[in-house]
Amino acid sequence: MGDYIIEMNHIRKEFPGVVANDDITLQLKKGEIHALLGENGAGKSTLMSVLFGLYRPEKGEIRKDGEVVNIQNPNDANDLGIGMVHQHFKLVEVFTVLENIILGAEPTKYGFLTTKETREKVLELSKKFNLMVDVDAKIEDISVGMQQRVEILKMLYRENEILIFDEPTAVLTPQEIDELMKIMKNLIKEGKSILFISHKLNEIMEVSDRVTVLRKGKYIGTVDVDKTSIDQLSEMMVGRKIDSIKKNPAKKTDEVILEVNNLIVPSKLHKNNAVNNVSFQTRAGEILCVAGIEGNGQSELVYGITGLEKISSGSIILNGKDITKMSIRDRNLTGMSHIPEDRHKYGLVLDFNLGQNLALKKYFQEGFQHNGFIDFGKIKEHSEILIDLYDIRSGKRSATIARSMSGGNQQKAIIAREIDCGAKLLVAVQPTRGLDVGAIENIHKTLIKQRDQGKAVLLVSLELDEVMDISDRILVMYNGKIVAELDPKKTTPQEIGLYMVGAKVQDRFKTVGGEA
Amino acid sequence: MLGLKSKKDTSPQKTITEISELKVTVISSVVSIIVGLLFGLVFLFIIEVIKETPDMTNPFYGFSNLMVEGFSSIRSIIKVLYKAAPLLMVGLAVGFAFKAGLFNIGATGQYTVGAFFALIAAILWQFPWWAALIVAMIAGGLWGLVPGIFKAVFNINEVITTIMLNWTALFFVNLLFYNNPGIYESRERTMNLAVANPSAILPDLGVSDSYFNIGIFIAILFAVVIFIVLERTTFGFEIKACGNNKNASVYAGIKAKRTIVYTMLISGALAGVGGGIQYLSGTVPYTVTSTTLLPMGFNGIPVALLAFSNPLGIIITSLFISYLQVGGEAMQPVYSPEMVNIITSVIIYFSAFALIVSQLIKKYMKKRLGGDEATEETDVVLDVASEEVNKISTPKTPEEGGEK
Numbered sequence: 001m002g003d004y005i006i007e008m009n010h011i012r013k014e015f016p017g018v019v020a021n022d023d024i025t026l027q028l029k030k031g032e033i034h035a036l037l038g039e040n041g042a043g044k045s046t047l048m049s050v051l052f053g054l055y056r057p058e059k060g061e062i063r064k065d066g067e068v069v070n071i072q073n074p075n076d077a078n079d080l081g082i083g084m085v086h087q088h089f090k091l092v093e094v095f096t097v098l099e100n101i102i103l104g105a106e107p108t109k110y111g112f113l114t115t116k117e118t119r120e121k122v123l124e125l126s127k128k129f130n131l132m133v134d135v136d137a138k139i140e141d142i143s144v145g146m147q148q149r150v151e152i153l154k155m156l157y158r159e160n161e162i163l164i165f166d167e168p169t170a171v172l173t174p175q176e177i178d179e180l181m182k183i184m185k186n187l188i189k190e191g192k193s194i195l196f197i198s199h200k201l202n203e204i205m206e207v208s209d210r211v212t213v214l215r216k217g218k219y220i221g222t223v224d225v226d227k228t229s230i231d232q233l234s235e236m237m238v239g240r241k242i243d244s245i246k247k248n249p250a251k252k253t254d255e256v257i258l259e260v261n262n263l264i265v266p267s268k269l270h271k272n273n274a275v276n277n278v279s280f281q282t283r284a285g286e287i288l289c290v291a292g293i294e295g296n297g298q299s300e301l302v303y304g305i306t307g308l309e310k311i312s313s314g315s316i317i318l319n320g321k322d323i324t325k326m327s328i329r330d331r332n333l334t335g336m337s338h339i340p341e342d343r344h345k346y347g348l349v350l351d352f353n354l355g356q357n358l359a360l361k362k363y364f365q366e367g368f369q370h371n372g373f374i375d376f377g378k379i380k381e382h383s384e385i386l387i388d389l390y391d392i393r394s395g396k397r398s399a400t401i402a403r404s405m406s407g408g409n410q411q412k413a414i415i416a417r418e419i420d421c422g423a424k425l426l427v428a429v430q431p432t433r434g435l436d437v438g439a440i441e442n443i444h445k446t447l448i449k450q451r452d453q454g455k456a457v458l459l460v461s462l463e464l465d466e467v468m469d470i471s472d473r474i475l476v477m478y479n480g481k482i483v484a485e486l487d488p489k490k491t492t493p494q495e496i497g498l499y500m501v502g503a504k505v506q507d508r509f510k511t512v513g514g515e516a
Numbered sequence: 517m518l519g520l521k522s523k524k525d526t527s528p529q530k531t532i533t534e535i536s537e538l539k540v541t542v543i544s545s546v547v548s549i550i551v552g553l554l555f556g557l558v559f560l561f562i563i564e565v566i567k568e569t570p571d572m573t574n575p576f577y578g579f580s581n582l583m584v585e586g587f588s589s590i591r592s593i594i595k596v597l598y599k600a601a602p603l604l605m606v607g608l609a610v611g612f613a614f615k616a617g618l619f620n621i622g623a624t625g626q627y628t629v630g631a632f633f634a635l636i637a638a639i640l641w642q643f644p645w646w647a648a649l650i651v652a653m654i655a656g657g658l659w660g661l662v663p664g665i666f667k668a669v670f671n672i673n674e675v676i677t678t679i680m681l682n683w684t685a686l687f688f689v690n691l692l693f694y695n696n697p698g699i700y701e702s703r704e705r706t707m708n709l710a711v712a713n714p715s716a717i718l719p720d721l722g723v724s725d726s727y728f729n730i731g732i733f734i735a736i737l738f739a740v741v742i743f744i745v746l747e748r749t750t751f752g753f754e755i756k757a758c759g760n761n762k763n764a765s766v767y768a769g770i771k772a773k774r775t776i777v778y779t780m781l782i783s784g785a786l787a788g789v790g791g792g793i794q795y796l797s798g799t800v801p802y803t804v805t806s807t808t809l810l811p812m813g814f815n816g817i818p819v820a821l822l823a824f825s826n827p828l829g830i831i832i833t834s835l836f837i838s839y840l841q842v843g844g845e846a847m848q849p850v851y852s853p854e855m856v857n858i859i860t861s862v863i864i865y866f867s868a869f870a871l872i873v874s875q876l877i878k879k880y881m882k883k884r885l886g887g888d889e890a891t892e893e894t895d896v897v898l899d900v901a902s903e904e905v906n907k908i909s910t911p912k913t914p915e916e917g918g919e920k
Contacts, residue, residue, distance in 0.1 A: 345764070
């Protein structure tokens with residue numbers, strides 16, 4: 001068994017009150033792509049942080065080429081040839097590609113940078129591994145896919161042998177994912193070994209040789225990809241069988257719930273408009289999905305509709321009423337619910353208890369307050385009902401401080417509160433972000449149920465799987481504009497991907513101010 | 517038997533943690549005070565050791581005087597209560613703003629303006645005491661309103677505006693002082709109220725020392741009202757929501773800007789009443805100064821911090837600080853007044869570490885309770901830890917103003 005380049009044996013890592021890794025063994029063969037599979041919170045990141053020297057394990061050993069090594073910090077890991085592409089890139093935006101690659105390992109002569117040789121070395125590497133980058137471009141000007149290639153080049157420049165990819169596909173379009181898969185296979189041919197962290201089963205099936213599955217901090221098993229199936233892997237990951245979502249076809253109605261006309265929302269980041277002349281309608285009984293790569297105006301579109309940001313022009317009509325100039329509370333009362341993108345920033349007052357958070361949009365209504373005095377008994381009663389109805393798990397029921405709840409249950413609480421408002425329109429932004437498979441399934445079912453009850457759901461999602469699975473109609477946003485309206489039954493993720501990167505624009509959206 | 521009927525009932529654990537929330541607050545305040553006192557004692561030793569002729573009995577003499585004086589006689593107790601009243605008011609002012617996430621470092625300015633307008637109302641306008649207090653409240657409130665509007669409309673940090681308005685308040689008051697000869701006795705201090713308008717002096721309670729007035733009771737009444745507002749009303753709910761998470765409040769439809777303006781208005785009004793209570797006691801005239809801000813407003817900061825901004829807690833902490841000040845006076849003449857100030861400041865300073873102590877206690881409890889709650893927290897543990905660090909470090913800055 002001497003052919004393992006890295007072995008992590010019986011690793012145990014505890015945080016106060018939590019065992020993040022419990023007796024986990026991971027063996028990476030030389031020249032293989034080894035996937036590490038698990039849900040959020042399964043302990044993948046902790047395990048990789050142990051390997052990378054960010055955490056010290058309580059128990060267990062790490063071996064490199066059969067010899068026990070002591071990794072105290074990332075520098076030790078680097079010396080051993082271990083490199084990592086983080087999920088969120090660690091690049092200096094205003095530096096060029098080349099500067100980023102050499103950063104931290106700058107070659108110098110008499111204290112001066114020797115960029116000429118470095119440039120040649122980087123160009124050579126990029127040719128050898130087929131990683132096309134413009135070394136003189138600034139990071140802020142290049143695409144996310146290219147930024148990732150820069151991260152890979154960084155590892156290669158440091159002559160790392162063991163490459164860790166932490167959820168590398170999360171930020172990529174389908175085309176870029178295909179490209180990355182090719183790159184990974186290429187790297188293996190050149191003798192590198194790869195650890196590939198993911199929770200996307202089809203990618204693992206496509207690219208990796210073996211998979212190690214973790215669940216809730218425990219080691220579940222290691223299997224050869226050739227000898228397993230997606231179903232088996234998903235069962236190993238979740239611990240039970242996952243039903244595919246059954247969706248009745250949408251009951252078509254002509255009742256327009258939300259109408260957005262020529263909406264323009266200025267950007268806080270740059271001079272251009274974040275949302276540039278967008279018009280569409282959402283009808284009762286449909287899930288309308290806005291797809292797109294992060295930062296193409298979807299967030300601002302929602303801020304404009306919900307009133308969190310001022311719009312510069314356009315009109316918004318909800319249930320036949322013009323809400324363009326209404327306050328947020330009046331919009332809510334007119335019939336708008338909003339599951340926000342960032343549940344910690346917007347969705348919850350983390351230091352309030354669950355009961356108060358569930359009443360955040362109701363506390364001012366008669367019944368919850370009398371003459372300005374809050375009826376805390378009523379708030380508790382109200383929350384107890386929602387807690388049971390939506391199965392929100394919390395240690396102390398309505399008295400639980402929201403901060404101490406898990407992400408999935410925090411999200412359940414927000415959804416419970418928003419649906420309880422009984423609004424005709426439900427705006428849901430990334431409602432499944434960072435949640436595990438079980439919770440995602442649950443939320444999807446809830447959204448579909450809302451649709452079936454005749455509500456209009458406006459879903460903003462970055463996950464193409466989600467878009468394909470539950471939407472009835474898809475709008476693709478690129479650069480602040482809608483570039484396509486698609487029927488999920490008649491399109492493919494690849495086609496959506498082309499619209500998402502702006503490579504294609506439907507004819508009807510080419511003219512300024514097109515209608516959807 | 518408790519868990520027989522519903523499987524979700526987690527009663528035993530519930531009681532443990534529910535009690536502990538309040539307990540942690542109280543314990544950490546008490547521990548901080550003890551630690552503060554110990555530091556005070558150590559400090560006394562240190563200054564003794566570095567003297568040319570150390571006398572090791574001095575620290576014990578000083579410390580025991582400091583500790584005992586506040587209880588030593590009815591007269592001292594009355595003095596503690598009398599001094600606590602304005603402290604309580606500024607403590608409430610600072611604490612109330614804290615609840616809305618605002619750091620009102622301008623309590624001293626609002627206090628000054630409130631004090632002076634109380635005197636203007638009393639001396640120039642011949643108002644009775646209660647009307648003069650209302651004038652003080654309005655003046656202080658307006659002085660708090662300005663930074664509130666700047667914060668809400670232009671998002672200008674209230675720390676900057678309130679600090680600037682502190683000095684503006686001082687010179688504004690000086691200007692009014694010199695332009696209204698009717699108010700002053702000499703060019704340094706205002707007229708004695710007993711001469712100028714006896715009806716403006718807060719009613720005393722008929723106890724031997726005339727300066728034992730109803731001030732402390734007015735202050736306690738305010739504390740109770742503020743407590744009810746914060747804990748029972750929709751307005752208080754909105755204030756706390758804004759203080760904890762402004763974005764979420766806006767998202768939930770709360771008019772955060774309006775809440776900020778109202779909060780600063782009320783906060784300023786509370787400090788203004790504090791000024792009124794102090795100067796309508798009839799025992800101290802307002803003395804013109806152009807080099808130092810009145811320390812009273814700053815003392816409100818440790819008072820509020822030590823009580824975790826809880827209005828009822830502020831009643832107790834203001835009494836404690838007042839007790840230290842009265843005790844400090846008894847350390848003279850062995851220690852100079854400046855030295856006494858330093859020592860009481862050291863104690864207040866370390867007492868304000870209550871927040872850190874409470875975090876330590878919580879951490880310890882988490883470790884001990886561990887397993888039960890931990891499982892659902894797996895993925896948030898790190899987030900929480902880092903946020904807790906932030907929580908400790910943010911309110912720590914106020915201590916800079918905690919000088920006496």
